[in-house]
Amino acid sequence: MSVAPTFAKRDWPLMLVRRREFGVVAAVVVLVTVTTVINPGFAIGSDGFRNLLLTPSLLVILAVAQAIVIITKNVDLSVSAVLGLTAYATGLLFTDVPGAPLPLVVVAGIGLGAVLGAVNGFLVSVARVPSLVITLGTLYIYRGIDVAWAGSDRINATDLPSQFTALGTASLLGIPVMSIVAVAVVAIAAYVMSQTRAGRQMYAIGSNGYAAQLYGLAVRRTVFIGFVASGTLAGLAGVLFAARYATVSSNAGFGMELQAVAAAVLGGVAIVGGIGTVLGAALGAVLLTTISRALPTLGIGDFWQQAVLGALIIGAIVLDRAIAARQARRLRSAHARAAAVARKEPVS
Amino acid sequence: MTTTMDASRRTPAARPVAARARSLLLGRDAAVIVLLVAVWLIGSVSVDNFAKPNTVYFLLLDVLPIVLIALPMTMVVIAAEIDLSVASMLGLSSVIVGVLFQHGWPVWAAAVVALGIGAVGGALNGFLVATVGLPSLAVTVATLALFRGIAVGLLGTKAVTGFPESYKDLASDRLFGPGTAIPAVLLVFVVLAIGFGVLLHFTAFGRATYAVGMSAETSRFSGVNVRAVKFWLFVATGAVSALAGIYWTLRYGSARGDNAVGLELTVVAAVLVGGVSIFGGRGAIPGVIAGALLIGALRAVLRLADVSADAINIATGVVLIASVVFPRILSGVRGRRRRSRRRGLEPEPSLE
Numbered sequence: 001m002s003v004a005p006t007f008a009k010r011d012w013p014l015m016l017v018r019r020r021e022f023g024v025v026a027a028v029v030v031l032v033t034v035t036t037v038i039n040p041g042f043a044i045g046s047d048g049f050r051n052l053l054l055t056p057s058l059l060v061i062l063a064v065a066q067a068i069v070i071i072t073k074n075v076d077l078s079v080s081a082v083l084g085l086t087a088y089a090t091g092l093l094f095t096d097v098p099g100a101p102l103p104l105v106v107v108a109g110i111g112l113g114a115v116l117g118a119v120n121g122f123l124v125s126v127a128r129v130p131s132l133v134i135t136l137g138t139l140y141i142y143r144g145i146d147v148a149w150a151g152s153d154r155i156n157a158t159d160l161p162s163q164f165t166a167l168g169t170a171s172l173l174g175i176p177v178m179s180i181v182a183v184a185v186v187a188i189a190a191y192v193m194s195q196t197r198a199g200r201q202m203y204a205i206g207s208n209g210y211a212a213q214l215y216g217l218a219v220r221r222t223v224f225i226g227f228v229a230s231g232t233l234a235g236l237a238g239v240l241f242a243a244r245y246a247t248v249s250s251n252a253g254f255g256m257e258l259q260a261v262a263a264a265v266l267g268g269v270a271i272v273g274g275i276g277t278v279l280g281a282a283l284g285a286v287l288l289t290t291i292s293r294a295l296p297t298l299g300i301g302d303f304w305q306q307a308v309l310g311a312l313i314i315g316a317i318v319l320d321r322a323i324a325a326r327q328a329r330r331l332r333s334a335h336a337r338a339a340a341v342a343r344k345e346p347v348s
Numbered sequence: 349m350t351t352t353m354d355a356s357r358r359t360p361a362a363r364p365v366a367a368r369a370r371s372l373l374l375g376r377d378a379a380v381i382v383l384l385v386a387v388w389l390i391g392s393v394s395v396d397n398f399a400k401p402n403t404v405y406f407l408l409l410d411v412l413p414i415v416l417i418a419l420p421m422t423m424v425v426i427a428a429e430i431d432l433s434v435a436s437m438l439g440l441s442s443v444i445v446g447v448l449f450q451h452g453w454p455v456w457a458a459a460v461v462a463l464g465i466g467a468v469g470g471a472l473n474g475f476l477v478a479t480v481g482l483p484s485l486a487v488t489v490a491t492l493a494l495f496r497g498i499a500v501g502l503l504g505t506k507a508v509t510g511f512p513e514s515y516k517d518l519a520s521d522r523l524f525g526p527g528t529a530i531p532a533v534l535l536v537f538v539v540l541a542i543g544f545g546v547l548l549h550f551t552a553f554g555r556a557t558y559a560v561g562m563s564a565e566t567s568r569f570s571g572v573n574v575r576a577v578k579f580w581l582f583v584a585t586g587a588v589s590a591l592a593g594i595y596w597t598l599r600y601g602s603a604r605g606d607n608a609v610g611l612e613l614t615v616v617a618a619v620l621v622g623g624v625s626i627f628g629g630r631g632a633i634p635g636v637i638a639g640a641l642l643i644g645a646l647r648a649v650l651r652l653a654d655v656s657a658d659a660i661n662i663a664t665g666v667v668l669i670a671s672v673v674f675p676r677i678l679s680g681v682r683g684r685r686r687r688s689r690r691r692g693l694e695p696e697p698s699l700e
Contacts, residue, residue: 075485127673130626132430132485134672136613140665148659255610261489271486303605304501310494314476317486 020268020276020320024283028290035294042297050176056289057182058083058237058244060282062256063263064189065233067281070264071193072226073206073273074124074131079234079260081142082116083253086238088146091155091248094164102163106239113235114228116142121227125220131227139257150250157246168244178240182282185233189278202226207274262309263288266316377623377635380671384642391649398652401529405522409531409599411644413438413592413608415637416537417615418622419544420584422636425619426548427581428561428628429477429484434589435611436495437469439604441593443499446508446603455515459594463587469495470586474579484582492612500605508603519598533595540588545633553577561628617664618643621671643667 032052035042042048062079069076090109093100116138123134157165170177193199201222205212213219242248261271267284269276291312292305300308392399417434424431441462448458469491476487521532548554556577559567568574597603622639624631643664650660 123669123673127676129669129672129676133620133626134669136616137665137669139613140617140661140668144659144662144665148656148662258489258492262493265486265489271483301501301504303504304497306493307497307501310490310492310497313490313493314487317482317490318476318480321480321482 021280021283024267024280024287028283028287031287031290031294035297039297042294049174050171051293052290053179054176054244055293056286057176057178058241059256059259059263059285059289060182061185061233061237061240062260063267063281063285064185064278065230065237066260067264067267067269067276067278068189068193068202068233069131069226069230070261070269070271071206071273071276072202072223073209074223074226075135075261075271076117076120076131076227076230076234077135077257077261078116078120078138078142079230079237080253080256081139081146082113082231082234083238083241083256084250085116085142085146085149086110086113086235087241087248087252088150088155088250090239090242091160094161095155095159102161105164109239109242110232110235113238114232117228117231117234118224120231121224124227125224143254146252147250150248153250155242155246155248160242160246164243165246166243168240168246178244181236181240185236186279186282189229189233193278198222198225203274205273259288260285262313265313268316268320270320377632377638380621380623380635380638380642384638384645387642387645387649391645391652395649395652398649401527403648403652404529405531407644407648408529408534409520410648411640412531412533412537413596413611414614414618414644415640416540416592416595417585417589417611418618418636418640419540419633420581420588421615421619422622422624422631422633423544423548423554423557424484424581424585425616425624425626426561426628426631427557427578428564429578429581430488430616430626431473431484431582431585432488432612432616433469433473433491433495434585434592434615435608436492436499437466437586437589438593438596438608438611439606440469440495440499441466441590442597442603442607443503443508443605445594445597447502449511449603450508455511455598462594463590466590466593467583467587470583470589471579473586474582477582478575478578496605496609499607503603503605505605509601511598511601516598516601519595536591536595541633541637548633553580557581558629561630563629614643614664617668621667623671626672639671 032042036048040048042052062083065079066076086109089112090105093105093108120131120135120138123129123138124131127134167177172180193202201212201217204215204217205219205222209219238253241252245252263285264276264281265271265284266287267276267280267282269281269284288309291308295305295308296302397403417438421431421434444462444465445455445458448461449455453461473484473487473491476482477484519533522528523530523532523534548557556567556572559570559572560574560577564574593607596607600607618640619631619636620626620639621642622631622636624636646663646667647660650663
């Protein structure tokens with residue numbers, strides 16, 4: 001019914017179904033089912049179904065970006081500002097350069113995101129200042145540039161070519177193009193993070209940076225690449241934002257940085273680094289957006305959404321902690337048993 | 349992790365580390381204060397009206413919530429944790445005051461309840477971080493949403509206004525009569541600043557805070573109650589944020605769910621600009637007060653010079669990044685010079 005579970009099954013065998021991703025998918029399915037029973041329009045009918053797929057797309061991309069950076073034991077608080085800046089730049093390129101070819105503008109927007117990400121990566125890896133501080137600073141700076149540049153100006157739908165805004169509304173075989181882009185981003189990022197050397201190095205650096213350095217991994221370069229990836233994806237999200245909403249003011253994406261972190265944490269990406277998957281983060285984003293859309297139907301006022309979200313994140317991290325503690329206990333007792341066997345003592 | 353790396357890299361130098369750290373710290377504090385004075389002087393000379401008592405008065409009123417929350421935040425960051433939920437707690441406290449006032453409570457009683465809720469919210473953070481052992485960044489991002497969500501849930505987009513003038517005057521009275529620069533409410537800050545300064549710099553609890561920030565494990569083995577230290581620090585941030593919320597409500601005469609959205613980042617910026625190390629174990633209250641005033645003064649100067657609010661945000665970001673990047677680069681240069689000096693004596697170790 002929803003795209004997420006089939007995606008999870010097709011691409012990820014049993015070993016991941018046991019993990020956090022499965023729980024998140026289950027939560028989404030239950031949530032969508034219950035909400036649809038109460039209000040059929042939520043998922044059934046062309047509008048409901050489309051919205052179900054379309055709404056999470058932007059946050060999914062930001063959550064993937066965030067997950068990549070968090071896995072390297074960093075954090076990127078500037079993603080929302082990068083989104084806002086690239087969205088505005090994209091819109092402005094269309095208005096100031098009439099007849100600019102569409103693919104070129106899209107690439108320019110994404111490229112701007114990559115540059116902004118590279119600035120973060122450079123500051124973090126060269127000055128070796130914690131990314132929390134650097135990206136907090138660039139969050140201010142990028143948003144400030146956005147506001148200074150845009151002023152009270154807005155990009156309106158009439159300024160944008162219809163082919164471009166069609167990107168935000170068009171569907172392919174009944175599935176919105178934006179959702180297809182988001183799924184492609186998740187698939188590529190999941191492949192890179194789990195199957196390629198660069199991805200595995202990110203996990204290694206996130207679990208133990210010191211060991212990774214001793215082992216000879218290029219820690220700085222890898223962290224830098226992580227930030228460039230995050231900026232690039234945020235840039236892509238910015239371009240899609242412009243296409244989807246067709247109106248871009250200077251506060252586009254405001255506050256989404258914490259939602260992206262929340263989605264990643266909800267999806268099992270541990271803030272301490274080295275743990276979690278981009279798929280989990282993406283599903284966390286789907287769950288988060290679906291919850292905010294479902295709450296009014298479930299009779300919980302709009303205004304309580306954030307409180308529910310906060311409680312949910314606390315629940316998720318406490319659960320992670322409990323599972324990790326249980327696993328550690330089990331490993332310890334297995335170890336003790338093995339030691340007892342080695343000493344030829346009876347196992348209690 | 350990174351702290352261990354730093355420590356292991358520094359020990360071979362075997363110079364009087366403590367003395368060097370102290371001089372660095374003093375230098376750092378001094379730098380912020382010098383910068384503050386410079387901004388103040390440049391502002392007074394080149395920007396009309398900056399030196400007027402009224403400007404100073406409004407600057408102090410504006411900076412007060414930031415510098416108030418920065419006091420306990422300094423200790424939290426020194427203990428190598430962080431609390432991002434402070435602005436949400438400020439908003440929640442403001443809403444509590446408003447809702448109770450709406451139900452006919454006297455403002456002082458509502459304020460007491462709000463303070464209590466602040467302490468309870470802080471205790472929730474403290475419990476999750478200190479007892480459950482969760483990373484404070486994740487916990488307080490969650491409670492940032494939770495506290496703000498409860499605040500917005502309780503009031504929606506409504507605002508409670510109509511607080512008695514006598515209470516509103518508390519937040520805006522001037523200490524030395526009309527037209528003078530010092531708001532009376534600054535006294536509250538002075539008392540708290542002295543309190544936190546003494547707590548951090550002259551008590552066993554303060555020393556324990558530094559120890560926890562340097563290495564939680566080592567301090568546990570030395571008999572420091574790490575859990576208790578962290579727990580009470582979060583309770584303190586929660587309570588002081590609630591206090592700032594009460595001030596906010598009275599100053600603007602309006603309790604709203606979205607009061608002070610995003611202020612947590614400014615507070616963290618003030619603390620870091622003030623010379624507190626995000627790795628924990630380093631920092632001091634005077635530097636942080638100067639840091640908060642620096643950001644406040646910079647904003648006031650730029651605002652009076654007709655620079656738009658967004659450019660002011662850019663300046664805040666640049667100051668924040670510069671304040672952490674420059675010391676790192678300087679120490680990096682110093683380290684390289686030392687290493688190359690040593691290299692002259694020893695055969696060069698091959699790296700690859």
